[in-house]
Amino acid sequence: MMEPGLYHILFISAALFFIGVYGFLTRRNLITMLMSIELILNSVNLNFIAFNKYCWPGKLDGLFFTVFIIAIAAAEAAVAIAIIINLYRSHQSIDVENAEDLKY
Amino acid sequence: MITGSTILFYILAALTLGCGIIAVSTRQIFRAAISLLFSLIGIAGLYFWLEYQFIAAVQIVVYVGGIVVLIIFSIFLTQQAGEKLPKQQTDRKIFAALAVFCGFALSMLQVYQHQFNIAETTVAPTVADIGKKMLTVDDGGYALPFEVISMLLLAAMVGCIVIALRSKPETK
Numbered sequence: 001m002m003e004p005g006l007y008h009i010l011f012i013s014a015a016l017f018f019i020g021v022y023g024f025l026t027r028r029n030l031i032t033m034l035m036s037i038e039l040i041l042n043s044v045n046l047n048f049i050a051f052n053k054y055c056w057p058g059k060l061d062g063l064f065f066t067v068f069i070i071a072i073a074a075a076e077a078a079v080a081i082a083i084i085i086n087l088y089r090s091h092q093s094i095d096v097e098n099a100e101d102l103k104y
Numbered sequence: 105m106i107t108g109s110t111i112l113f114y115i116l117a118a119l120t121l122g123c124g125i126i127a128v129s130t131r132q133i134f135r136a137a138i139s140l141l142f143s144l145i146g147i148a149g150l151y152f153w154l155e156y157q158f159i160a161a162v163q164i165v166v167y168v169g170g171i172v173v174l175i176i177f178s179i180f181l182t183q184q185a186g187e188k189l190p191k192q193q194t195d196r197k198i199f200a201a202l203a204v205f206c207g208f209a210l211s212m213l214q215v216y217q218h219q220f221n222i223a224e225t226t227v228a229p230t231v232a233d234i235g236k237k238m239l240t241v242d243d244g245g246y247a248l249p250f251e252v253i254s255m256l257l258l259a260a261m262v263g264c265i266v267i268a269l270r271s272k273p274e275t276k
Contacts, residue, residue, distance in 0.1 A: 004113040004114075005222070006220060006222055007215065007216065008113070008117070009154075010215050011212065012117050012120060012121065012150070014208060014215070015121055015208065016120065016121065016143075016147075018207055018208040019121070019125055019128055019204075020124070020128070021203075021204050021207070022128055022200050022201060023127070023129075025196070025200035025204070026192050026196060026200045027128070027192075028190075028192070029133065029189055031133065031175060031178055031179060031183075032128075032133060032136055032189070034175065035136060035137065035140050035175060036128055038140065038171060039124055039127065039140070039143065042143075042147050045147075045163075046147060046150065046151075049151060049154060049156055053154050053156070053226055054220070054222050054223065054226070055220055055221065055222060057225060057226045060233065063156065063229060063234065067159070067238075070163065070166050070167070071166075071256070071257065072253070072256065073166075073167075073171070074166050074170060074171060074257075075256055075257055075260035076260075077171045077174060077175070078174065078260055078261075079263055079264055079267070081175070082263070082264040082268040083267055084178060084182065085178060085181055085182065085268060086268060088181070088182040089270075094182050
């Protein structure tokens with residue numbers, strides 16, 4: 001086992017990003033797709049923090065990007081869940097295949 | 105030389121990735137939400153491991169305490185309890201796994217070929233530094249993005265209320 005460093009964290013965050021992409025491509029339920037998006041956003045946050053720690057330790061820019069991404073993710077999740085609940089009320093389903101009113 | 109810190113790092117990494125895989129692959133939606141919770145806790149642990157305690161605390165408060173609870177509530181509101189998700193098509197799964205694997209291999213190849221100039225010393229930021237930098241209006245301060253984010257949160261709050269408001273039945 002090697003001493004963990006920047007490359008290990010980049011490996012974890014890339015793996016987490018692509019796990020999220022896999023979930024986004026295969027899932028057809030809106031809530032589980034939202035969960036995949038949360039995983040993707042978290043992998044990006046981990047990347048920012050790792051670069052801030054290992055490459056520019058005297059600065060705080062990566063940390064602030066992470067804070068702002070967390071805030072935007074919270075707002076996005078709240079709005080998305082409001083839309084999902086409204087969709088469920090009108091269609092009795094939150095499957096993306098059934099939400100096609102705007103398609104034609 | 106294997107130290108406790110190294111072992112802790114690998115445990116946290118395994119927790120994060122393993123729970124992430126369960127979160128995107130299980131057919132029971134409630135189990136997916138719980139594994140997402142543990143994956144986010146693992147990421148908070150990695151922030152602690154990196155000595156960014158402030159971000160770890162924010163991660164636990166916002167994600168674990170806020171977003172996952174919101175997701176679990178919306179599962180209760182929209183899903184019949186105990187009902188499994190429909191089976192996914194196998195060809196879609198295979199193509200998605202293939203695309204994801206190729207993307208991962210390509211990006212890791214790029215990362216390992218690139219030489220990052222890693223600094224020798226690391227300083228853990230204190231909360232006082234973060235607070236000062238966040239509210240500075242000088243060069244390199246983050247006062248303007250801070251205000252913009254507060255406006256965004258207000259707009260999102262109003263938007264949520266308007267969207268989720270049950271419209272009254274029209275009476276004539």
